[in-house]
Amino acid sequence: xxxxxxxxxxxxxxxxxxxxxxxxxxxxxxxxxxxxxxxxxxxxxxxxxxxxxxxxxxxxxxxxxxxxxxxxxxxxxxxxxxxxxxxxxxxxxxxxxxxxxxxxxxxxxxxxxxxxxxxxxxxxxxxxxxxxxxxxxxxxxxxxxxxxxxxxxxxxxxxxxxxxxxxxxxxxxxxxxxxxxxxxxxxxxxxxxxxxxxxxxxxxxxxxxxxxxxxxxxxxxxxxxxxxxxxxxxxxxxxxxxxxxxxxxxxxxxxxxxxxxxxxxxxxxxxxxxxxxxxxxxxxxxxxxxxxxxxx
Amino acid sequence: xxxxxxxxxxxxxxxxxxxxxxxxxxxxxxxxxxxxxxxxxxxxxxxxxxxxxxxxxxxxxxxxxxxxxxxxxxxxxxxxxxxxxxxxxxxxxxxxxxxxxxxxxxxxxxxxxxxxxxxxxxxxxxxxxxxxxxxxxxxxxxxxxxxxxxxxxxxxxxxxxxxxxxxxxxxxxxxxxxxxxxxxxxxxxxxxxxxxxxxxxxxxxxxxxxxxxxxxxxxxxxxxxxxxxxxxxxxxxxxxxxxxxxxxxxxxxxxxxxxxxxxxxxxxxxxxxxxxxxxxxxxxxxxxxxxxxxxxxxxxxxxxxxxxxxxxxxxxxxxxxxxxxxxxxxxxxxxxxxxxxxxxxxxxxxxxxxxxxxxxxxxxxxxxxxxxxxxxxxxxxxxxxxxxxxxxxxxxxxxxxxxxxxxxxxxxxxxxxxxxxxxxxxxxxxxxxxxxxxxxxxxxxxxxxxxxx
Numbered sequence: 001x002x003x004x005x006x007x008x009x010x011x012x013x014x015x016x017x018x019x020x021x022x023x024x025x026x027x028x029x030x031x032x033x034x035x036x037x038x039x040x041x042x043x044x045x046x047x048x049x050x051x052x053x054x055x056x057x058x059x060x061x062x063x064x065x066x067x068x069x070x071x072x073x074x075x076x077x078x079x080x081x082x083x084x085x086x087x088x089x090x091x092x093x094x095x096x097x098x099x100x101x102x103x104x105x106x107x108x109x110x111x112x113x114x115x116x117x118x119x120x121x122x123x124x125x126x127x128x129x130x131x132x133x134x135x136x137x138x139x140x141x142x143x144x145x146x147x148x149x150x151x152x153x154x155x156x157x158x159x160x161x162x163x164x165x166x167x168x169x170x171x172x173x174x175x176x177x178x179x180x181x182x183x184x185x186x187x188x189x190x191x192x193x194x195x196x197x198x199x200x201x202x203x204x205x206x207x208x209x210x211x212x213x214x215x216x217x218x219x220x221x222x223x224x225x226x227x228x229x230x231x232x233x234x235x236x237x238x239x240x241x242x243x244x245x246x247x248x249x250x251x252x253x254x255x256x257x258x259x260x261x262x263x264x265x266x267x268x269x270x271x272x273x274x275x276x277x278x279x280x281x282x283x284x285x286x287x288x289x290x291x292x293x294x295x296x
Numbered sequence: 297x298x299x300x301x302x303x304x305x306x307x308x309x310x311x312x313x314x315x316x317x318x319x320x321x322x323x324x325x326x327x328x329x330x331x332x333x334x335x336x337x338x339x340x341x342x343x344x345x346x347x348x349x350x351x352x353x354x355x356x357x358x359x360x361x362x363x364x365x366x367x368x369x370x371x372x373x374x375x376x377x378x379x380x381x382x383x384x385x386x387x388x389x390x391x392x393x394x395x396x397x398x399x400x401x402x403x404x405x406x407x408x409x410x411x412x413x414x415x416x417x418x419x420x421x422x423x424x425x426x427x428x429x430x431x432x433x434x435x436x437x438x439x440x441x442x443x444x445x446x447x448x449x450x451x452x453x454x455x456x457x458x459x460x461x462x463x464x465x466x467x468x469x470x471x472x473x474x475x476x477x478x479x480x481x482x483x484x485x486x487x488x489x490x491x492x493x494x495x496x497x498x499x500x501x502x503x504x505x506x507x508x509x510x511x512x513x514x515x516x517x518x519x520x521x522x523x524x525x526x527x528x529x530x531x532x533x534x535x536x537x538x539x540x541x542x543x544x545x546x547x548x549x550x551x552x553x554x555x556x557x558x559x560x561x562x563x564x565x566x567x568x569x570x571x572x573x574x575x576x577x578x579x580x581x582x583x584x585x586x587x588x589x590x591x592x593x594x595x596x597x598x599x600x601x602x603x604x605x606x607x608x609x610x611x612x613x614x615x616x617x618x619x620x621x622x623x624x625x626x627x628x629x630x631x632x633x634x635x636x637x638x639x640x641x642x643x644x645x646x647x648x649x650x651x652x653x654x655x656x657x658x659x660x661x662x663x664x665x666x667x668x669x670x671x672x673x674x675x676x677x678x679x680x681x682x683x684x685x686x687x688x689x690x691x692x693x694x695x696x697x698x699x700x701x702x703x704x705x706x707x708x709x710x711x712x713x714x715x716x717x718x719x720x721x722x723x724x725x726x727x728x729x730x731x732x733x734x735x736x737x738x739x740x741x742x743x744x745x746x747x748x749x
Contacts, residue, residue, distance in 0.1 A: 236507075
């Protein structure tokens, strides 16, 4: 009976998860172009990745940038937005809805919208002109500004993280602030010694999700590059600045049909992501505080 | 084939097709139409339903194509063609071939994956061609080259693009020019005189935009204009060793610097991207005096109701290659029979019809505004295309016209060179030779990764 009840999950897990994972692991050790039978290549794909594919290292650099710059900015912006929205005032529900709404927009539509907004001749740059910035950034047309365009897009769609932080902030016991007030703590001290520790589990959660999302960063960069170029040749453009790890993987697998190599890239991505997540979980014992003690 | 559609228009067309109805065609499933001729002979043949997948999207062009398929079923009444519009992405079709569930026949836009398909995805057509005594001399050599790989003719051409120069007659006349340029030097000199800058230094009207990846400025057609080689006789990448590439890029950079990188980026941002496919296109709006483009632009100019007074001509060539003037990049639809096709004999009848039947090619060409791909169809008096189209017919048959050498890495070589040029034109490469050598090395590595050609 148990086996029968478990079977829908077991079948789904085997067919859609276990088998594809095992198959991609096997393909990562082969030359496989989708059409011909895979040929065993041993560690050749992994050697190629590390020694003969400059795009691999370029995509690593771009991905690390979005990880170390984009993720903290996104978390910080979500925390600040949530803090502003915790202050009781009239119409707070309306504000919360307004800040949450962008996260409901599909990523493809949002990215196309930002390509339009950040067009060098678009409304943002025209506004910057009015404010006296006569040579504003060319955003998705300039390699040193293109990632910042994506950061802005990420900040605009911060609603989901914001709502989690909002819940965390509202969950901080009032008596802790009252005790701090009695002790004469300043606003900054209350933030550092009460608010921050109490929302550290939420920050930890957002950080883990942010790291995983950064390594898998794809849709926004794909749409921005291909919309600007109006074709698939725009993947990673301008000048390779938006070639993130997942885009390089996609190109190798589905544009150049090096499915064996793409499988190797996927496994390296999996290992890196898993390692970072484990590292975060291990270090979290030092800085994440749970109400009522440590949860394991 | 460069027949891109705006997504919303595609979706709308899809809805219209799916809800419409018509004669001997019935809509079956997403994007599929079943075409047959009920009346007629064929008593000696068992009825066969042939699945035919193409890169078309539901809409006007799909319907035109189905009209030709209808003609095919009149000639072979026991065959029903189920034509499925799969959109421009080739991956799903290749995945179906890989999975052992291919359609009976396939039409791909563009020959980029022909080398790989000839290796293991498409059937060698030699036995069919020999059996039916198909005269391949009716097809220009270059078109046979881009539908074959290493001697295996695994596909055939059925309509092609041809690239040339569009020039604005009024703008040229205003500066005293009576003819379009024939050499790169003439193009450059004329473009500079035709360019008008605004008071703030930005570009009001551009003579010619020498910006890689803007509209159809791509590595293949630029390379042809300079006679640049992609691979040497041994099949090794030759981009770093053929001085023509250096010459091309030095010309381009000096031309870019005339405009200023930032000015060009702003012009490209304003008129590039999807604007290439609507009435805001710079040439159609008179903001660009001369432009490298495909033959399809003639239909776009009509469709967009542009009032531009224009002419068409072959694209200029490097000064020392004036003998090549008249040639240009060609390449277009390829039809083939996947390995595992359930009805290869009937599939052959279909692709033979689409690739060699003069009436079919003329009808497709007139309807779709592309170049027919056999000599008889090119010379047919039934071709009723706009007079602006004539130079493209000549470009297609010019002996120096070509696509570029196919390899199993598909578009990797183009993409890699194009990415390098985009850095170069922005002034972010100091050592051009080192950058070209690196492009060669990357291509070589990718070829080796796939186990070699």
